[in-house]
Amino acid sequence: MNHDQSLEQADLYALGALDGRELAEFEAHLATCAICTERLRETREALVTLPRSLPPVAPPPALRARIVERVAAEPRVTPAPARRRPERRRTRVIWWAGWAGLAAAAALLLVVNAQLRATRQELQALQGRVATLQTVLAQREEALRFLSDPNVRYVSLGGLKPTPEASAWLLWNPTSRQGLLLARGLPAAPPGKAYELWALAGSQPVPAGVFGVDERGRALFRLPQLPAGQTFDAFAVTLEPAGGVPQPTGPMHLLGKVL
């Protein structure tokens, strides 16, 4: 095989397209060939054009918080730089002074080390809190942005027979078909069950997401974007199997009309 063929294989290898015997051959060749290594680098660089040409989709802020938190909990083991020690002859005096100094330094090191560890733990805890706060802040900002849209309608949902004391506000934007549900007074759903929100177009219920409540019976739930082409005139909440169902089956807990 001449070397041009290897370069061609480098391209297919960068794409992940080589297989079978060609793959084994090329990998063996690559291990010893600087030209093919460079070609592989160049091709990988060129290939980044592919994902860069896609419409960007930002990852959810919660993912950032999760990753930052994970990293905060993981101390980094930095390999210590190799230090060269000059070989030198020492006199006795310097030797003893050296030991005394070393003992003092070791004692100091212990103290500093303990303090350092405490500081690092504090720092990690703080970084975790900052990440959490950033997520909360991002959520609030999103809610604020949502609220400031003049198209948003306020739908009041009242508690029905199973939970007469429950109530909710649904902030509904019929233009963007997005919404935010703030509920209170709902009991925790029994195991295997969850609350499901429905958007009603006439008598036709459209599933609008499954949510749970916190220990105080409250929920803040962002609706998925609802399908276009329908005018929703009411919203309802029923108790359903935890994964949600396409059509309501359980008792209705909340109901409210879009006015």
Add this chain to the structure above:
Amino acid sequence: MGTVAPDVSVRLLGDIARGDRDAFARFYDLHAALVHTFALRVLREPAEAEEVVQDVFVQVWRQAETYSRDRGTPEAWLITMARSRGIDKLRSRRRRNQMVRPAENPDRLPEPIALESASGPAEARATLGGALTELPAAQRSVLELAYFDGLTQSEIAAKLGEPLGTVKTRMRSGLERLRGMLSGHSGAERA
């Protein structure tokens, strides 16, 4: 998606290697969207794409010092990591699917998961734009099948019903053009 000046990222990677968490957060903010967009295109499944993003950035944290400038830009490094994880997941998913419902024709590869089944409308419409529209469709599709869908040259040939040689030629011409575009306007922003 614009490119990020590699210098800044290289500097940040140096700081990350020294355990700087702020640098890590900045590095994440610079590159997370590209990695996520890529993983989502490969896997077409938001939860799995997020796993890939997490794996890649945790690896950045653990192995920042193994990055070397001679081996390419940080973006290429990230995408190489994301691709190997993404394609692994894709292949194990395909194996699972094949076990669940053995195809009538065992030589046929399972179709990629339908876009609409997993992701929202924004992702579903994700198609290559920008400079890539300059590539002839036949070249573009073999590049996409290999790079994003993780098919090897023989699998692509079988899927398209084309001779292996034709598939290879198309891939190489496509790559030739990509490289040409990069050197044509280096530091290329999407057109």
